[in-house]
Amino acid sequence: MTLKEIQESDKVMLLPEDIAPVLGVHQQTISDDAKDGTLPFPYYRSGNRTKIPRVGFLKWGGWYEGG
Numbered sequence: 001m002t003l004k005e006i007q008e009s010d011k012v013m014l015l016p017e018d019i020a021p022v023l024g025v026h027q028q029t030i031s032d033d034a035k036d037g038t039l040p041f042p043y044y045r046s047g048n049r050t051k052i053p054r055v056g057f058l059k060w061g062g063w064y065e066g067g
Contacts, residue, residue, distance in 0.1 A: 003022050019052060034050040
C-alpha cells in the first residue's frame with residue numbers, strides 16, 4: 001500500500017506487507033523486528049502474525065490527519 005492508501009483506508013489493523021512499501025523495507029524485516037520487540041511503532045503479535053494499528057502507525061510517522 002502507499003501512504004495515501006493507508007491514510008484513506010478504513011482498516012483498523014495493517015499487516016507488515018501493507019506498510020513495508022512506505023518504510024522501504026521487506027515485510028519480513030518488519031515481522032522479524034516485531035518478534036525481537038524492536039519496532040518503534042505500536043504493533044501486536046499473535047503467534048507468528050504481526051498486526052499494526054493503522055492510526056498508531058500513522059501517528060508514529062506524523063502522517064495522521066484524522067480527528
